[in-house]
Amino acid sequence: MILGTAGHVDHGKTALVRALTGVDTDRLAEERRRGMTIELGFAYAGEGAARFGIVDVPGHERFIATMLAGVAGIEAVLLCVAADEGPRAQTLEHLRVLDLLGLARGIVVLTRADRADPARIAAVAAEMRALLAGTGLADAPVLAVSAVTGAGIAALKAAIAALRRPAAAPSGRPRLAVDRAFVLNGAGVVAAGLLSAGRLSVGDRVVVSPAGIPARVRGLRANDRPAEVAAAGARVAVNLAGEGIAPGVVARGDWLVDPALHAPTARADIRLVGVAGPLPRAGTLHVGAAHGPVRIDPLGEGFAALALSRALPLLAGDRVLLRGPAGEVVCGGVVADPAPPARGRRTPERLAELAALALADHAAAAALLARPGGRIDAALFARARNLSDPAGFWRDLDAVLLGGAAVSRATWSALAASIEAALAAHHRAAPHEPGLAVPALRAAVGGRPPAALIEGALDRLAAEGRVVRAGPAWRLPGHAPALAPAERARADRLLGLLAAARLRPRAAHDLAAEAGLPPEPALATLRRLARLGEAAEVAPGRFLAAALLPDLAAALVAARGPDGLVRPAPFRDAAGCGRNMAIVLLEWLDRLGVTVRRGEARLVRADRLGRLAPPSAPVPGS
Structure with a gap:
């Protein structure tokens, strides 16, 4: 203790x-x-x-x-x-x-x-x-x-x-507010403070926040005794090692955090505690062992918005103290939202949201999900609350995860019904069209929910067999638009050439020449095939056969390096195409959301690989 x-x-x-x-x-x-x-x-x-x-x-x-x-x-x-x-x-x-x-x-x-x-x-x-x-x-x-x-x-x-109270089981990722830092002969830089969450072990990777300096735990002392592992509640001295670790780079007011918690913020909305009079517009914020100038903007209903002079890795639930311009203690506060919106912070809807966010973890999430159409950024909420088991947390609440957002069962059911109704209405109005793309679906379901939410809902509906992807569009399973016989004949000739090219995207004018077709009708047919999901336009006027998309997914999986990233040269070899075409494919996969760019490399979104496979086909590497 x-x-x-x-x-x-x-x-x-x-x-x-x-x-x-x-x-x-x-x-x-x-x-x-x-x-x-x-x-x-x-x-x-x-x-x-x-x-x-x-x-x-x-x-x-x-x-x-x-x-x-x-x-x-x-x-x-x-x-x-x-x-x-x-x-x-x-x-x-x-x-x-x-x-x-x-x-x-x-x-x-x-x-x-x-x-x-x-x-x-x-x-x-x-x-x-x-x-x-x-x-x-x-x-x-x-x-x-x-x-x-x-x-x-x-x-x-x-x-x-x-x-003394019985020690609670450490939860969350490790987080330590540094109140003392020094250099020890023969050991190097040491940072000390109360470990407020999680466990730290020798060899762990941490970040000195807010500077963002990566470090490794070289040694530990917990409650002034050598230790291999330290748990929340102990006062811990951490001997740090790393390329950026040197005397003076760690100081009182810094944090040592798990890399996932390094998200410094210069804005926070707090619930005020112990306000005795009007709030000053400026003062000094104290949080953890840090302090610095802050602008204070009352929001009403017992909340205030803070603008910090220095970004800090704040979390929901952090206790803060505000002092006025003359150094007087003004009030305390509890961080309700460490990542508030930039606008609309005084609206009744936002104040109601803050009232929910000020509750304990499960109660806050339940209140947010219970709002009509309520959704929560699941990753942001989990980080702000330093949740130990986010998947279990959402499962306990019977929440549904859609494209990074958590929603209630009722919200999911209503959204799914709206998507199916919008597709059915479109099929009745345009029976020869393949379906609706995400932007059109956003407009059709009302409220213009985020594209990621619609995409997550479509992925879940596709997994349940309730919708089918048709290139960039989505359709109901029973909807099957067909080409006129003459165009079908042209399409089959073009698809044959695309199939022969394997994972080497072909230009429409080259395909037209090889098929003996006029360029403009050939391009129109290829684009209609793309809308029907039989081809993919991976770049303007350049196409790939949709039947080969599972092979593209397999090439992505095969090209992953030891760090899990896909780089152009291994992908080029796995796909059997030249470097230029490999870049074209990777950029298309970025736009499709299957990959996320990390410099010259790509991170493969395993949850999106299904976008490269027919609904009945297995997803390579999943």
Whole structure:
């Protein structure tokens, strides 16, 4: 368990830590000369399950940013009040800070009890209980101790042990807010802080965020002990290695995160906590161990939009603190949306969405899905919430995943029915046309849902045998447009030439010449074949036989390298075409959504390979 001190300057915090642990956390010469804590100090005590750590924070008002960096990495607090002086200015400020940050476990420690008589101690205890009323620490025990005589220290240790809770199973990907970074002789760069989620193991890959510097975990210390694995809840020192890791590149206010969580944002919408008056338009944001200038824009209904001076890897649920231009504590907040829209943030619909996003994970998703036509960007939601098992999460909610979006069963059923009705209406109106492409379907179903959602719905309907792809268009299974006999004869001659060319796309004018046809009617027939799904126009005026698309899928799978990416030369060899035609095919596959470009290479979307196979054919490599 990691605790932290809090309280007014010179109220005995460091002496108390020394009495509990035997460690003097004032390690700097300046701290010893001035007799006050300036930097964060760290100490540990106990063994096994009884082991605990303490983060000692400064009490002086000038060092409030350092204090906030320290309390960001604790689970419980020792709020120190000198028995002979009673609560002072920083006692009240620190108590407000702790409450705004949601810290609800702790002990009020009346220090310097050797300097006060029992009546004075009782009076200060009563005063503190009154101050605690209505805060998260309202039920915190109040204990008097003396670091000089040792009186009350044993009782305080017992009270600390009583604060301990059973460790929850670590969930999510690893995330650590760095509150200390240094260079260790013989080891190199070390970054330390509370591991708030997931597990870290020696050898893991992480990213120093927001800078985006990749690193490898070279070594670990968890709660000041060497470790191969550290779990959420531990204070962890991480020895980093990597090409970009050097002294000075990691500092307090950075994060060490799993690569999937590295998504810095300069905008966030928050739910406000503890607002006592009008919000300033500008101030200082504190989150984790980071702080910096921020613009504050009230949205209404208890929410505000933040514009950060520096992008940070925020997640939903992060606790933040806002200070005004004069340094005063204004309020706290909880990040509701770390990736808000750029426009429409004050509309009733958006405020209702924020109210849903402010709920816990399952409740938030359920509320968003329950809205009419409600859909959620599944990957964005999972990252913002650091979900351990996104697939299981959506399964628990009985949600349907369509093109990266999660929707409710009711929304899916309504969308599927709208697509089928739109296709049926089109077939009645244009029986000789093959069907509708995605842009036309978007317009026909109403509401203009995102193209990715329509494509995901069509893929699911195709898997269920309810629709059939016909080139760029989609049709119902029972719809079979036919060519006139004369055009069918022309089409068969052209298709024969395309089949002979295998995976080498042919130009329409060359095909026309070989088939003995006029160029314009040949091009018109080829394009009608493309609409019917018998050919594919992979570039303007250049065609491939649709019957060969499964071979194209097989070539893609065969050309994948050890890193899973497809590069032009291996693909050219697998497809049996020249480099220029390989590029033409890859660019067409990009447009089709089967591949995603990564520089000169391509990532194959396994879930889209079915677009290169007839409905009844197996998908290569799937």
